[in-house]
Amino acid sequence: MRVIWSLVLVGALAAIAFAGSRAGGEAVFAVAVPYLALATFLVGLSARVIGWARSPVPFRIPTSCGQQRSLPWIRSSRLDNPSTGLGAAGRVLLEALAFRSLFRNTRAELREGGRLSYAADKWLWAAALAFHYSFLTILLRHLRFFAEPVPGFVALLQGLDGCFRVGVPTFYVSSVLLVVAAGFLLGRRLLDPKLRYLSLPADYVPLVLLLAIAASGLLLRHVYKTDLLAVKDLAVGLVTFRPVVPEGVGGLFYVHIFLVSSLFAYLPFSKLVHAAGIFLSPTRNLANDNRRRRHVNPWNPPIVGHTYAEWEADFHDKLVAAGLPLDKE
Amino acid sequence: MYDGGKILAGLAAFLALALFPFWEPAVGGRVARPEPKIVTAEKRCVRPKAEMRQSHMELLVSWRDSVVRQGQRSYRDPEGKAVTMSLEGTCMRCHPNKAEFCDSCHTALVVAPTCWECHIEPKERA
Numbered sequence: 472m473r474v475i476w477s478l479v480l481v482g483a484l485a486a487i488a489f490a491g492s493r494a495g496g497e498a499v500f501a502v503a504v505p506y507l508a509l510a511t512f513l514v515g516l517s518a519r520v521i522g523w524a525r526s527p528v529p530f531r532i533p534t535s536c537g538q539q540r541s542l543p544w545i546r547s548s549r550l551d552n553p554s555t556g557l558g559a560a561g562r563v564l565l566e567a568l569a570f571r572s573l574f575r576n577t578r579a580e581l582r583e584g585g586r587l588s589y590a591a592d593k594w595l596w597a598a599a600l601a602f603h604y605s606f607l608t609i610l611l612r613h614l615r616f617f618a619e620p621v622p623g624f625v626a627l628l629q630g631l632d633g634c635f636r637v638g639v640p641t642f643y644v645s646s647v648l649l650v651v652a653a654g655f656l657l658g659r660r661l662l663d664p665k666l667r668y669l670s671l672p673a674d675y676v677p678l679v680l681l682l683a684i685a686a687s688g689l690l691l692r693h694v695y696k697t698d699l700l701a702v703k704d705l706a707v708g709l710v711t712f713r714p715v716v717p718e719g720v721g722g723l724f725y726v727h728i729f730l731v732s733s734l735f736a737y738l739p740f741s742k743l744v745h746a747a748g749i750f751l752s753p754t755r756n757l758a759n760d761n762r763r764r765r766h767v768n769p770w771n772p773p774i775v776g777h778t779y780a781e782w783e784a785d786f787h788d789k790l791v792a793a794g795l796p797l798d799k800e
Numbered sequence: 801m802y803d804g805g806k807i808l809a810g811l812a813a814f815l816a817l818a819l820f821p822f823w824e825p826a827v828g829g830r831v832a833r834p835e836p837k838i839v840t841a842e843k844r845c846v847r848p849k850a851e852m853r854q855s856h857m858e859l860l861v862s863w864r865d866s867v868v869r870q871g872q873r874s875y876r877d878p879e880g881k882a883v884t885m886s887l888e889g890t891c892m893r894c895h896p897n898k899a900e901f902c903d904s905c906h907t908a909l910v911v912a913p914t915c916w917e918c919h920i921e922p923k924e925r926a
């Protein structure tokens with residue numbers, strides 16, 4: 472049921488863009504909405520990150536899978552259990568670039584006879600990695616619309632991505648992989664009863680939205696073609712703040728760009744901010760040096776000390792009267 | 801303890817990278833995209849212009865398949881005129897300015913057709 476709502480929502484967005492651009496709203500969908508979406512994305516994301524930057528650093532939680540640094544002759548695990556900032560940076564980078572914790576993902580299953588079994592489950596990791604890298608590749612390839620002259624690496628990327636040369640224009644490996652991987656991630660939530668129970672509309676919407684973006688992009692490239700030169704004029708106009716509303720790009724292009732705008736505007740407020748948040752995972756980015764460095768919480772009350780000398784001064788007369796010896800003589 | 805400085809530095813780095821298309825033209829200078837130039841005296845292409853612009857590659861490939869696989873070299877354009885299906889002999893006769901026509905679009909959109917590894921480019925006339 473929850474996935475139905477997501478489908479309805481994304482379908483409605485697509486219908487709005489299609490009907491709106493037909494009804495003469497081209498400028499709205501080609502210029503106003505993308506600018507608004509980009510502003511929402513930048514301001515929203517910055518606000519979230521600034522919010523995190525203003526929060527105190529938590530106490531270091533050494534969840535690690537390796538030997539802590541101790542005596543010099545015991546080999547320590549520098550990346551899994553880093554004791555230095557550099558090691559922690561390496562751990563964060565591996566997390567962001569290779570999804571290292573997801574690699575350790577296991578799956579709990581009730582086998583026949585009520586036996587509970589845990590087994591390695593690398594499929595989630597593989598699909599997540601495939602999905603994220605295809606997404607990055609596609610984003611970088613789209614630079615051909617925004618940059619003039621187009622940076623050299625875009626041609627290289629396109630060459631590698633289209634190396635199979637299937638069809639004219641070529642099918643890109645990344646766009647096919649994106650659909651397959653995002654399809655797997657959606658199917659995983661739908662087919663596994665445990666996951667279906669746990670999944671909320673906020674889990675389905677990003678996946679459905681991405682699949683709709685990829686589907687509209689693939690249709691634009693291979694079936695309902697658009698005038699790419701006009702698209703380039705639009706994109707270049709947007710980034711140079713001299714927007715032009717192109718003619719003859721077709722309703723499907725407006726669907727594509729409106730869904731992309733929706734994705735960017737939605738990102739800071741959804742679970743997709745994990746893109747920024749991953750760098751602030753406390754169990755990944757803090758070195759395990761609790762025992763060597765004192766951790767001071769900013770909310771700790773100031774320690775008000777009262778030394779013996781001060782105490783002696785406070786009770787000086789009484790101490791003298793009682794005939795006790797004084798330090799200060 | 802706070803790590804605000806490092807986090808804000810990271811945010812600034814991300815924003816600088818993400819806004820690359822916006823500052824790149826200011827730094828690198830912007831070249832206007834050249835319009836494809838038509839030099840032929842003819843009035844029309846083999847198919848309507850909008851259709852050519854979007855799907856000339858599919859037309860070319862269907863021509864190729866027709867010639868190479870069926871030995872069928874004659875194509876009827878929408879007006880019923882017979883056209884020989886040939887890249888060098890037909891397209892490039894009306895569009896001999898490959899650099900200013902085909903390549904002007906292809907460079908702007910990073911398309912590198914491999915056809916010219918075998919087919920012969922028309923000699924450019926100055």
Ligand code: HEM
Nearest residue numbers: 609613616643646684685688689691692697702706728731
């Ligand atoms: C989140 C951002 C985006 C994603 C994930 C995305 C995804 C895709 C995909 C998967 C394709 C299929 C073909 C290919 O891989 O090149 C595509 C094509 C296309 N996209 Fe996007 N897109 C995005 C943003 C944009 C933007 C901002 C524009 C506006 C300039 C745009 C315009 C196009 C066009 C014109 C095509 C057809 C390309 C062709 O015929 O080669 N896309 N998109």
